[in-house]
Amino acid sequence: MFTVSVDREERVKMTLPQRLTTIPRYRETDAVNAPSPRTFTLDMTMRRGWTINGRTFEMTAVADDEKVRLGDLEVWSFINQGGRGGMGMGMGMGGMSQPHPMHVHGLQFQVLRRQVEPAWQSLWDTLGPGFVDEGWHDTVLVMPGERVDILLRFTDFEGWYLYHCHILEHEDMGMMRNYRVVAS
Numbered sequence: 001m002f003t004v005s006v007d008r009e010e011r012v013k014m015t016l017p018q019r020l021t022t023i024p025r026y027r028e029t030d031a032v033n034a035p036s037p038r039t040f041t042l043d044m045t046m047r048r049g050w051t052i053n054g055r056t057f058e059m060t061a062v063a064d065d066e067k068v069r070l071g072d073l074e075v076w077s078f079i080n081q082g083g084r085g086g087m088g089m090g091m092g093m094g095g096m097s098q099p100h101p102m103h104v105h106g107l108q109f110q111v112l113r114r115q116v117e118p119a120w121q122s123l124w125d126t127l128g129p130g131f132v133d134e135g136w137h138d139t140v141l142v143m144p145g146e147r148v149d150i151l152l153r154f155t156d157f158e159g160w161y162l163y164h165c166h167i168l169e170h171e172d173m174g175m176m177r178n179y180r181v182v183a184s
Contacts, residue, residue, distance in 0.1 A: 056174025
């Protein structure tokens, strides 16, 4: 058992600032791939389990479309098929549609926009107002039938990093991939 005893009153009165720090926004037009974002389709299949672009985790591999250049600003699009349930593909998989909190290691990003498939609009209407997309993020929740575009700059270091669903069962079943930052 843990017991906490308070034997004196706090003397320092703390106040919240009237205004939070302003965060400079990246400009989408500055992204090297702005006209054609790098797309990551999140899906569930009976044969492969939870996948990103039809692939599961490989410890020592990075696909060609998962290599980025140091210093580049890119747009990434996460599309949640929801067990083949979103983006015009029907419910599928017995309605097995789940959100995916997508986490990108090694940097923080800005959320550009969310697009919701009409079939999922009623779900979005109950949850959408609760999302906070302003500021810096390292994880973004992608609802079934939703596409979320983010803007990331690959600064500081070359090397291998992970991006994955932050639901442990999904990650452990393969919804995790490497990306590699290479010299410009």
